[in-house]
Amino acid sequence: MPLQPSRTVGELRELQQLTGDENGAQRVAWTDTWAQAQDWLAGKLAGLPLEAEVDPAGNRWWTLRGRSERAVLLGGHIDSVPNGGWLDGSLNVLAAVEVLRRIIEDGEPAVTVRLVDWADEEGARFGRSLFGSSAAAGSMRDQEELRKLTDRDGIALPDALAAHGVDLDRALEARKQLETAAAYLELHIEQGPVLESMNLPLGAVLGTFGVERHRITWRGQAAHAGSTPMAERRDALAGAAKLALEIREIARAAGDGAVCTSGGVVCRPGIVTSVVETAEQLLDQRHLDAGKLASMLAAAKEAAQRFAEEERIEVAWERIWNIEPILFHPQLVDFCDEAIREVAGTSHRLPSGPLHDAAEVAQAGVPTEMLFVQSLRGLSHTKLEDTKEEQLELCVQALDRLASKTIAWVAATQP
Numbered sequence: 576m577p578l579q580p581s582r583t584v585g586e587l588r589e590l591q592q593l594t595g596d597e598n599g600a601q602r603v604a605w606t607d608t609w610a611q612a613q614d615w616l617a618g619k620l621a622g623l624p625l626e627a628e629v630d631p632a633g634n635r636w637w638t639l640r641g642r643s644e645r646a647v648l649l650g651g652h653i654d655s656v657p658n659g660g661w662l663d664g665s666l667n668v669l670a671a672v673e674v675l676r677r678i679i680e681d682g683e684p685a686v687t688v689r690l691v692d693w694a695d696e697e698g699a700r701f702g703r704s705l706f707g708s709s710a711a712a713g714s715m716r717d718q719e720e721l722r723k724l725t726d727r728d729g730i731a732l733p734d735a736l737a738a739h740g741v742d743l744d745r746a747l748e749a750r751k752q753l754e755t756a757a758a759y760l761e762l763h764i765e766q767g768p769v770l771e772s773m774n775l776p777l778g779a780v781l782g783t784f785g786v787e788r789h790r791i792t793w794r795g796q797a798a799h800a801g802s803t804p805m806a807e808r809r810d811a812l813a814g815a816a817k818l819a820l821e822i823r824e825i826a827r828a829a830g831d832g833a834v835c836t837s838g839g840v841v842c843r844p845g846i847v848t849s850v851v852e853t854a855e856q857l858l859d860q861r862h863l864d865a866g867k868l869a870s871m872l873a874a875a876k877e878a879a880q881r882f883a884e885e886e887r888i889e890v891a892w893e894r895i896w897n898i899e900p901i902l903f904h905p906q907l908v909d910f911c912d913e914a915i916r917e918v919a920g921t922s923h924r925l926p927s928g929p930l931h932d933a934a935e936v937a938q939a940g941v942p943t944e945m946l947f948v949q950s951l952r953g954l955s956h957t958k959l960e961d962t963k964e965e966q967l968e969l970c971v972q973a974l975d976r977l978a979s980k981t982i983a984w985v986a987a988t989q990p
């Protein structure tokens with residue numbers, strides 16, 4: 576039977592019926608509902624000529640042996656956030672299931688094809704995202720911290736994992752799964768408004784943004800709101816306010832999708848009768864180009880210094896977190912672009928703001944690509960998350976084309 580994209584839409588609705596409620600999807604990793612979704616998925620794949628396996632990190636694999644053991648991986652995550660959407664993660668898995676069915680119909684593939692359902696992409700219960708993929712990629716280095724994490728009910732992470740057959744101490748043994756990996760493909764909803772604003776259904780993802788996160792502390796002098804003339808004030812909030820506006824210009828000047836966000840300012844003493852003495856400001860900057868990200872940070876620091884002098888206050892910077900941009904494989908980006916043009920006429924290349932399992936796999940050195948489908952109103956992680964049915968069918972077709980091109984490429988580039 577040829578590819579049936581409408582079957583994917585039907586299965587997504589079936590999964591939502593089974594594991595969602597009036598507030599949205601409830602497939603939080605390491606819960607009974609998640610296990611129920613996994614069993615349902617296993618049922619969909621039962622009867623197909625696939626080898627099923629659960630790795631030591633709880634990732635589920637289905638392998639279709641090909642003429643070569645080098646493998647093209649199709650990935651997704653069936654877990655969701657609480658009150659989540661019906662597409663985030665499960666679309667990736669179910670579209671890949673449909674592509675697998677089509678490949679099986681066509682007979683033994685030139686290379687091995689594997690479906691992976693990553694364990695706990697969302698990190699919703701314990702606050703640690705990309706659990707399964709970081710174990711497989713070998714980048715999980717926080718096992719001591721993971722051991723101490725508890726959920727809202729005080730249940731420790733290792734105990735919750737054990738209830739699902741996963742031993743935290745052995746999770747990194749999942750690394751063996753990527754030994755034969757020659758390429759990794761992941762479909763995902765965009766979770767942002769870019770494709771919708773361009774009136775395009777699909778996009779080829781260039782990579783994931785690098786991120787710089789800082790806490791900026793401005794220090795002035797608390798002074799009485801009534802007795803201190805305007806010219807005499809050393810107002811810490813003035814520095815934060817100027818910077819909050821300046822970062823718009825910094826992002827605009829960097830271009831290529833650059834974003835800067837001042838996500839919060841906490842003022843002290845924080846009373847209506849005092850000039851602000853300290854303002855703690857949070858800044859998040861993102862870009863796909865490491866050099867541009869560095870110059871955005873430098874521009875923000877330079878502007879902050881200037882504002883501090885203008886306002887006669889002090890400013891100090893502290894890095895909270897950062898990550899380098901992760902670029903996807905240029906050949907696979909080209910294939911994705913081609914596949915999109917074949918099924919939808921027009922394509923668009925765009926960066927991904929959120930991190931995904933694909934970022935972990937790419938960092939492990941496996942050629943990686945993601946395909947985005949439009950998100951209505953850019954909404955995700957809510958029951959309002961949605962994509963038009965015809966676009967869901969289109970993305971299954973595009974993933975199928977991308978998989979075919981990638982299989983042929985891997986087969987032709989035997990090491």
Ligand SMILES: [Zn+2]
Nearest residue numbers: 663664696763
């Ligand atoms: Zn996701």
